[in-house]
Amino acid sequence: MVLMDERREQILEDALKKGSVTVHDLANKYSVTYETIRKDLAQLEKQGLLIKSHGGAVLKQKTVENPFNVRQEKNIDLKQEIAEKATKLIPEGASVIIATGSTVLELAKLLILRNDLKIFTDSIPAATYLLSSENEVYLFGGKIRPKSSSVYGGWTNDLIRSVNVDLCFVGSDGFNGFNGPTSPSYSDASIDSTIFEQSRKQYILADTSKFTTTSIYQLAPWNKLTGLVTNNSIDAEMKHSLENRIEII
Template identity: 30%
Template sequence: MIAASRKREIKRIITEKKYVKVNELSRLFNVSEETIRRDLEALENEGILERNYGGAVLVESATVPPLSIRAAENLEEKRLIGEKAVQLIKEGSIILLDAGTTTFQIAKKLENKRMTVITNDINIAYELKDKNAINVFITGGKLSGEVMALYGPETQKSIEGYNVDIAFIATTGITLTKGFTTSDIYGAEVKKSMIRAAREKIIVADSSKIGKNALITFASFSDIDCLILAGSVDEDVLHRLEEMIKVVMC
């Protein structure tokens, strides 16, 4: 099989399976592993995939469905993330909760004990309204009715005025080369402000975000202290992630 045909077939396989291994492709096409690595490098340059230890993962363009749909997607994984996240919060802490359906599950799991929560998410603030021991601060900014969250320069200024212990930040996509990405320009700037304001920065995500590449990178792996991750993750991909960041699996 000539190289062009082989690469087309690799594209088909990775589109179907989302992940390929060098040794398996080598046996399938009866070529050396070095030849397969060159094929994967070429496909990576085309933006089709992202190479990792022993193979490659499909790079998918991240799309953001409506809030009502996102809230129901991977709900059990998000609940597990919420349970894990609250274990890291000490009484009296000042925390930031980014807007999102995963961070919303953190709010749901918070005990009614003394702490301060700052958020740009209207639904999170409403969820916490009856937990009287928690001081809740809503950032300023322009309301996006589509996601029920506040964005813009006023939001950023408000966030950066606080001294925060932990920021829990949502992400649309995670790739090994691009880091943490989001589809929203204004949301990216708010996330960067959260990173600047917090002593400890934690990304929360279910495994569906891995391999997805959204419009804007808002953080590299070196910007973040920990990734709380739930769901099924390929062993090789997890190994590569753990080389770059502390990963806490739920």
Template identity: 30%
Template sequence: MTTMLGAERRKQLVQLVHGEGVAQVGELARRLKVSPSTIRRDLTDLQSEGLLARTHGGAVAPEGTEEPVRQLRSKAFSMEKQRLGRAAAAHVAPGSTIMVTGGTTTQAMTAFLVDVPELTVVTNSLTIAVALSEHEQVDVVVLGGYLRHSEMSLLGHLTREALDELSVDMAFVGTYGVDRRGLTGAHVEEADTDRFLLRSAAKVAVLADSSKFGVRGPVRIAGPERMTYLFTDVDAPADEVAALREAGVTVVQV
């Protein structure tokens, strides 16, 4: 039984590190509910197998794993993402123009958007655009820009220039990390584009499962004052949820 539990834990470790790109020992221990020393041993074993690379205080995904990163991340917390996607789509008004930014959590919305009448979706995600292309009743506007291959998202000044021509009622965004201080990112150019995307929408809805709490990237994207809604699951930390509500964010837990 111990061996099976260890194998399952290491599988989850690989998913988390590949999904985030970088992870710290303390955060991994908190998420998996084991001691930091156990995590360190697991990381050493996984490094020897070439599944990740150790860093001071944590681990990173090895180079050359862009495609597996996205595949693993789309599977991580998949049920939670489906629930968040359904709940978020329920807040989309008929006849509105929304923006859905790139990411595996926001991508879960697409299946629930196709029944919204007279909907226009603006996106910088090729994956989301392709998913919606099968549904002719949804008008899709794809923003241009520089392609970030690992995310299949379009970034940079061309993205921002295209958005200047549009009027967006609500933006639905994922995030690297969220807490009472707002949203953070890990990729500088993506975060810069995200800031502009958020400023361009009348309202902002953030989709973040509970694994995004306690994770803080190096790049600040927006404070809680920019968030209209936060869609998360019931396992989100109660103190952080309360602080965000106190800041005026409407938190929907599913």
């Protein structure tokens, strides 16, 4: 049976492809009751993603999520600069969660040079790079999500809740107009929120382009996070817009 979070993400993906969805078709597709689908649509409407209509819903906001390998090459120099800064935030002997994301992956590559850390990750590319590391590395289990090259689901959340770490590093698809970092994926946002809960310090890694872009699921409000690691070239106006809400590094 498809989990609730996964079903809602797939319903949104259906709406992105078709422009609208019907309660009848969705109930048949997921083998659930009409009332269950209506609750799903009500929640997606509450998040500002769909508009409920008679017998279904129509798309309110169209967001296209690029595959991980496409995002990985974008602004690579800026991402590497951020990763260098982030390594300086990790004390000797720390326990760390490395989340999914192309900027966070650049950090994982640098951590190969360390040998004193206990590292947990839901990112398959990060785990692959860290295979050659002398750190103690753990890959959370779960269902594989190809678009973000990560794992997700109830099993993943349970595993994350079984650990408490010193700090975590999470990426973002942007935050313009939001009171916190965002993700295009309902399931990725759920995993990242759990990662925040299990970390004593929480850092967002985001290059300067993320100040003018945004996605649809907010991960957490700024005042619940420790810091935002970004580039030296950050515009003064952009910096001012956030510096009273979160430490900018």
